Amino acid sequence: MKIVIAGDGEIGFHLAKMLSDENHDITIVDPHQDLLEMVESRSDLLTITGNSTSFEVLKTANVGKADLLISVVHDEHTNIVTCMLGKKLGARKTICRVNNTEYLRESNEALFKGMGIDNLVCPELIAANEIVRLLRQTAATEIFDFSNGKLTLYLIKLEENALVIDKTLDQIAHEHPNLNFRAVAIHRKGKTIIPKGKDKFQINDLAYVITKPDGIDELLKLGGKVRTHIRDVMLVGGGRIGRKTARTLDEELNIKLIESDKNRCDQLASSLEDTLIINGDARSIELLEDEGIRGMDAFIAVTDDTETNIFTCLLAQKFGVKKVIPLIENIDYIDIAQNIGIDTIINKKLITASYIVRFTMSAEVTSIKCLSGIDAEVMEFVVKEGSAITRNPIRKLKLPKGSIIGGIVRGNTSYIAVGDFHIQPNDKVVVFALPEAINKVETFFR
Numbered sequence: 001m002k003i004v005i006a007g008d009g010e011i012g013f014h015l016a017k018m019l020s021d022e023n024h025d026i027t028i029v030d031p032h033q034d035l036l037e038m039v040e041s042r043s044d045l046l047t048i049t050g051n052s053t054s055f056e057v058l059k060t061a062n063v064g065k066a067d068l069l070i071s072v073v074h075d076e077h078t079n080i081v082t083c084m085l086g087k088k089l090g091a092r093k094t095i096c097r098v099n100n101t102e103y104l105r106e107s108n109e110a111l112f113k114g115m116g117i118d119n120l121v122c123p124e125l126i127a128a129n130e131i132v133r134l135l136r137q138t139a140a141t142e143i144f145d146f147s148n149g150k151l152t153l154y155l156i157k158l159e160e161n162a163l164v165i166d167k168t169l170d171q172i173a174h175e176h177p178n179l180n181f182r183a184v185a186i187h188r189k190g191k192t193i194i195p196k197g198k199d200k201f202q203i204n205d206l207a208y209v210i211t212k213p214d215g216i217d218e219l220l221k222l223g224g225k226v227r228t229h230i231r232d233v234m235l236v237g238g239g240r241i242g243r244k245t246a247r248t249l250d251e252e253l254n255i256k257l258i259e260s261d262k263n264r265c266d267q268l269a270s271s272l273e274d275t276l277i278i279n280g281d282a283r284s285i286e287l288l289e290d291e292g293i294r295g296m297d298a299f300i301a302v303t304d305d306t307e308t309n310i311f312t313c314l315l316a317q318k319f320g321v322k323k324v325i326p327l328i329e330n331i332d333y334i335d336i337a338q339n340i341g342i343d344t345i346i347n348k349k350l351i352t353a354s355y356i357v358r359f360t361m362s363a364e365v366t367s368i369k370c371l372s373g374i375d376a377e378v379m380e381f382v383v384k385e386g387s388a389i390t391r392n393p394i395r396k397l398k399l400p401k402g403s404i405i406g407g408i409v410r411g412n413t414s415y416i417a418v419g420d421f422h423i424q425p426n427d428k429v430v431v432f433a434l435p436e437a438i439n440k441v442e443t444f445f446r
Contacts, residue, residue: 001360004029004061004091006052006071006082011097011123014331014349015070016045018370019360022439027061052082055089064090070356072097072121080117087116095119095356099240121355123348127302128244130351131325134344135233135249135298138323139225141206141343144369146380146430150414151210151407153369153378153430154181154219157343158205162224170197172222180215182416184208184406184432185376190335192374192434194404206338206373210406210430212414228322230297234258235275236282236312237303238268241327241346245300250274256291258282282312288319298323302346306330313342334373345372363445366428378406378432381445385425389444395419397444402437406430 002025005012012028013035020026020043027046030036036047050057052071063069069091071079076098083094096117098104103112104120112120133143142155158165164172169183186193187206193199201207211219220227231254235242238259246255246268255275259265265279280287282301293299299316301309301324309326310333316324328334328345337345350370357377358365364382371377383389389397394405394417405417409428415421423429433441 001025001067002062002065003027003068003070003360004058004063004066004086006030006069006073006079008032008073009035010329011072011349011352012070013039015072015353015356017043018353018357020045022360024360027066029057029061051078053078053085055085058082058085058089066091067093068359069094071095072352076100076103080115083117084115093118093359095121095359097352098122099124101125101244119359121352123352124240125244126351126355127241127327127346127348128248130346131241131245131300131302132248134325135230135253135323138228138230138298139220139223142372144367144378146367146407147409147414147428149213150409150412151212151380151430152216153406154209154211154216155371156207156209156220156223156225158201158203158207159224160203162201162203163222164201165203166200168198168200169195173197176218176222179218180416181209181211181219182406184210184378184404185374187374192376194402194432194434206343208371208378208432210378210416210432212407212416215416228297230323232256232292232296233298233300234288234291234293234296234316234321236299236301236309237327238264238277239302239304241302242300243268243272245302246272246275258287258291283308283315285315288312288315293319293321296321298325300325302327304329306333310337310342314340317341338373347372361442363442376432376434377438378430379438379441380409381429381431383423383425383427383429383445387425387445389423389429390425393420393422399444400433400437400440402434403441404432406432 004027006029016026016028029048029052033049048061063086069086071082079096083096098120140154144153185208233253233255235257258278265277269277299321301312306329313324313326325344353370358368365379367380369378407430408415
């Protein structure tokens with residue numbers, strides 16, 4: 001697939017890197033020549049310096065022959081104009097990053113289609129929704145729903161009290177023969193393992209599990225996790241993510257929002273009636289103590305500065321807050337954060353990639369989750385008539401190394417994948433895959 005990406009920072013570069021690994025023909029348009037020179041020195045990507053709203057720049061990028069035009073610069077108006085011009089010049093499909101959630105209403109979909117914009121993505125809204133899910137399901141480090149919750153991906157960190165420690169998957173299956181979930185990966189000391197029957201769970205493993213709704217309680221019990229009731233929340237950062245999070249939760253939770261910019265505090269106070277707005281620096285221990293950090297159930301840091309977010313979350317943990325969630329923009333920091341005890345993180349690049357990557361796949365994918373902290377993806381494929389995945393039971397499919405089927409949705413019923421299950425056309429199949437396996441997995445669903 002020929003893809004043109006218009007960006008002005010790391011989201012565009014991260015997408016380009018991900019997609020180039022899958023053998024797409026990628027062209028990046030960006031106004032920052034120094035950044036493009038760095039990209040060129042590290043990859044084979046074609047780069048063009050310039051403004052993506054320029055006809056000449058888009059023609060130089062050969063956008064007229066692009067299968068997909070993705071515009072993810074920070075200014076939504078630039079993205080809208082880029083996609084409109086790109087479509088007029090011949091781009092087959094366009095994806096536009098926006099900040100204004102009003103644009104995402106279903107009633108506006110036809111309007112944007114008429115303008116030449118096929119899909120809209122708002123990373124800040126997706127990030128805020130993910131924070132809300134994590135606060136409502138506090139035992140999970142990461143969580144993602146497939147088919148409206150008929151199957152769910154859970155990430156839990158296994159600590160000393162987990163009942164599965166030092167047990168193999170075969171032992172667990174023998175002791176609990178009717179489990180409604182399946183472990184699809186274990187992340188251990190920087191390495192990702194697709195577990196087999198003889199593999200044992202160890203302390204500090206990050207376990208990725210696909211579960212049915214009625215398997216969640218048993219999953220948490222075996223994982224040694226207890227749901228924590230969240231009532232009092234301290235939120236640092238009143239930007240788009242902080243504002244959207246507070247607006248969603250301020251009627252059900254007690255929220256204190258700390259923002260360092262006085263003008264922004266005034267704007268927040270006028271739009272968030274049930275949220276207490278505090279003008280101050282959240283890095284101040286005195287401020288945190290004065291505002292009752294010791295009594296908080298959760299602490300969320302979503303400022304534009306990753307270091308501030310990590311530091312304040314570590315302070316919150318020191319004061320006894322059990323659930324902390326930092327926004328970490330630098331992907332290289334995710335593993336570091338997990339190693340120092342911050343398990344739950346939010347990253348806009350991965351969130352945006354999760355939305356966009358599915359449009360680049362040859363098989364039909366209804367949803368995809370690019371995972372935090374590991375280089376892997378979980379995808380929900382729609383099974384086509386005559387596809388290879390339907391020819392044999394799961395145990396005889398010879399799936400590529402580095403992939404595993406977690407579950408299947410058939411109509412309104414979900415199933416955990418077992419060896420003798422036979423997948424049928426129109427099923428939705430949730431697959432965990434490492435990067436080297438993704439293209440091979442796709443061939444099973446075409």
